[in-house]
Amino acid sequence: MERFDGNQTQIKVGEKTFNFAQGDEIFNLSQPTKDCLKARGLKIKDIDFKGKPCNVCKKEIEPKKAQQCEFCAHFGCGECVYKQFPFPIENSDGSRAYGLICLVCETKLYISKFTEDVMR
Ligand SMILES: [Zn+2]
Ligand SMILES: [Zn+2]
8 A cells, every 4th residue: 555645755766766755764874774784793795685686776686796775774786886975963973974875865865955955
């Protein structure tokens, strides 16, 4: 069932459509999400990518090129998850940590930043 309210929007990244919600936890991160391998003490090579599609382009992930977004913890291919991006929330000392980001999260963060500026 599809739910539609004022806080839920669809965004397009490449050819694919993704849900965008202002309440998405990626907007409240100051460090890699607790669901990602790094936070769980695992390595990307511990994961079996057989038949697993990239979360962004939906193509099958080549295990050697597999990456994990540290914002949403989804796996992606090297073409969709390759950038470092600052986490939205500053550390207590005012510094900002960077994490590997997928194209979906990057788009969401740009949109969030934009709407924030417009509402201000
Ligand atoms: Zn991809
Ligand atoms: Zn992501």
